[in-house]
Amino acid sequence: MSRLDALGLSVKFGNSLILDDVSLSIPRGKLIGLLGPNGAGKTTLIRALAGLQKVEQGQVKLDGEKLSAFDQQDLGRRIAYLAQGAECSWPLKVERIVMLGRTPYLYQNERLREDDYSVTERVMREADVSHLVGRTVNTLSGGELTRVMLARALASEPEFLLADEPVASLDPLHQLEVMGLLANVAHGGGAVVVVLHDLNLAMRFCDRVVLLSEGRVAADGEPGEVFxxxxxxxxxxxxxxxxxxxxxxxxxxxxxxxxxxx
Amino acid sequence: MLATGNQRLIERDRESDKCERKLLILLSVALFLLFFSSLFVGPVSIDLFSSEWSFLSESTSVTAVIFQEIRLPRAILALFIGATLGVSGAALQGLLRNPLAEPGVIGVSGSASLGAVIAFYSGAAAIFPLALPIGGISGAMLAVIFLYLLAGRESSILTLILAGIAVTSLSGALTALALNLSPNPYAATEIFFWLMGSLADRSFEHVYIAVPLMVFGIASLLGCQRGLDALALGEDTARSLGINLNHLTLRIIVGVALSVGAAVSVAGGIGFVGLVVPHLLRPFVGYQPGKLLLVSALGGALLLLLADIVVRLISTGQELKLGVLTSLIGAPFFLYLVLKTRRQLL
Known part of the structure; x- marks a missing residue:
């Protein structure tokens, strides 16, 4: 069973210590909420777990091996990262964006195969964005855009999904739906780490909550124990x-x- | 339900593929026609059949010489330089995620010009003609190495833009210094005309030295499709999708430097083609930065061949410089793009 571990991570920006000796173990099959006050280091930690953040000390290990030992494309298939605030530089079509999730499965200028299309279709249905086919991103509402980006992350069929505040711009109904979807992904055998601000959503949906405070893990356990x-x-x-x-x-x-x- | 939904997405994709193929065919046909008409435009009119015949039989008649030594290299250079500028513009815009990016922006055009100017200034160009292209390519190469040392490691796009501005300013200042200190007015005039950019009076020597480099550079850029598409979602997301951003950045810098360095060294500064062409073609490929590369190469070649024909047609006596024409059209277009982009930001 594959697992993702952070071992004694420390990250500095200039003189300030953003993460201070953070250790965390992420087994598969669980929805893990990452919470904490503003500036606690949530985004830095989730970026480090995705291998996107340089760390001063400690390391992130996938199946016991350092992330840097993996081929980047292989890593792209196993760990998906959903950035905060869906960025898209060009007015691309919705389905095109979701298909970009298949990038780690393609080489050079290779074209999409049949199964790439079926995965795209499936995750678009799961994220409730099938009806947006043909629309360009600049015409979408914030919530629609977030769900499109979530579909993009799911399209990589990752073992680990790391999502940075995916419900921040959603209305209550879509918050519940997205959290339900993430829980499904986790309970279907994936591992999901989700940065949240909403204590209730974490309480309701997460199997485990990691509470960060000033770059350290303040509490780590089931929601009932942490909250x-x-x-x-x-x-x-x-x-x-x-x-x-x-x-x-x-x-x-x-x-x-x-x-x-x- | 599942199968039909799946079908729909594939069909949509095939449909848009068909449209893109149509666009490619259209551009290629237009390019072919323009290339041949370019051979028959100039102060001396050439009869289609006789000239082609004499060209093939390697006769030394006046028309054959004009065709072979003047028109043909000029058309070939227009083709490849246009393709270079078009694809470089598209690649840089994809990399910097900014529709205002251009080969000039990262300083490659400027430093290539400086290299050529130094060849002029030192008198090396007067002694042996190849000094000019060598100077231009060296200038571009130096800019690339400098950019890579400065911005390559962390591959932050903002650093790259700032480094590009620094390179452009420095090479501009040094070029001005060369003009300023020029001991004889003739050399200064020569530099001045060089900087305007033109394809007149180029020979096959220029073709042999520049075209292979341009082909290599263009090929390197055309291989960046997947990376540029993923980069549309931001640097972090692109990396998480398995794109090695350092490789992608390096590949684009080298591709742009080689092709633009070679282009500038034989034709001087021809601006704005890399800006206008990708912008016009972007809607036809669904705004996908990867798909934009090939069509921009074709479109750039098309535009430059057309501009070079226009320059010859409207000129009487002193020929209008190609770079002047593209700037006259391109600069207002640039302003229009700035205003449009600003409105979107507000």
Missing amino acids: TAEILEQVYGIDVKFGECEGKPWLLPWQRAGQNSE
Whole structure:
């Protein structure tokens, strides 16, 4: 069973330490939420896991081997990275963008094969963007664009999907749908790491939550273990109200921590 | 349901492939026709059949000499230089993800010009004619090596643009210095005319030295399709899709330097072809940067052959320089693109 491990990662930008000795193990079959306050190092960590970030210390290992030991195209088939804020420089057609997810399977100027098309079709249906075929990206709403980019990442049929804030610009319905889709991918045998800001989405969908604070792992475990009043006050500086619905917990960020006691 | 949906996407793709093939055929046919008409435009009119016959039999008649020594190398150079400028523009725009990029932007044209100017200035060009192309190619090569040392390692596109501006400014300043310090006005005039860019009075010597380099450079650029397509989604995403950005950047820099360096060294500075052609053709290939490469090569060749014919047709007495014509048309176009791009940003 393949796995992705971060071992003692440290990343510096100038003099400031963005990641400080972060270790993390990502087995397959789980949806892992990466949370933390702004500037905690979430994006840097997920970029490092994708092999896109230079690290000062430590290393990222895939199946026990350093990422740099892998052929880049091989890595492209195994680890997909969904960047924050869907960037597209040219007004390409939607299906063209999704097909770009097949890039790691092609050599030089090779054309798409039959199965590349069927994978493209399937992931477009999964991400609910089939009806957008023929549209150009500059005509899409933010949510549509995000789902197109998600389909692009899925089209690589990766073992590991690393998604940086994929639900940030989505309405509640599409947030639920995208999280459900990511959970399906994970439970179907893939591993998904998703950067989130929404504590409830993490609580509801993630099998495991990694909470970063100032470049360090503040907590790592099941949502119920991580999202405690004490930890959330420590990391975010907030008071949280907890509740329960259909036997499942939810939480509501209520106020700045310690506001009442003064 | 599954099969029909699948069918639809394939069919869509085949359809657009068909359109692109039609465009390629159209461009090729137009190119073929223009190439031949280019051979029959000039101050001396040449009869189609007699001249071709005398060319084939290697006669030394006046028309055969004009055809062989003047018209043919000129048309061949227009073809390859145009293709060079078109494909280089398309490749650089794809790499920098900016429709305003051009071979001039990364400083290769400027430093190639400087190399040629130094050949003029040192008097080497007067002693042996090949000094000029060698100077131009060396200039382009130096720019490439400098750019790679400065921007190649981290392959950040902003660094590349800034390095290109630095190279352009420096070579522009040194070219101006050469003009400024020129001891005799004749040399200064010669440099000045060189910088304008022209295809007049080029020989097969120029063809032999420049065309192989241009072919090599163009071929290198045409192999960048997949990388440029993926790069449309940003540097991180392209890398995560298995594209080696360092290789891609290096390949494009070398391809542009070789082809543009050789082109500038035989024809001087011919600007804006690399800007106008990809822009006009982009909608026809669904804005895909990879597909744009080949059609831009054909389109560039087409445009330059056309411009070179126009220059000969409208000139009476002193021939209008080709570079002047392309700049007169290209500069307002550049301004239009700047305004359009700015409006999109706002």
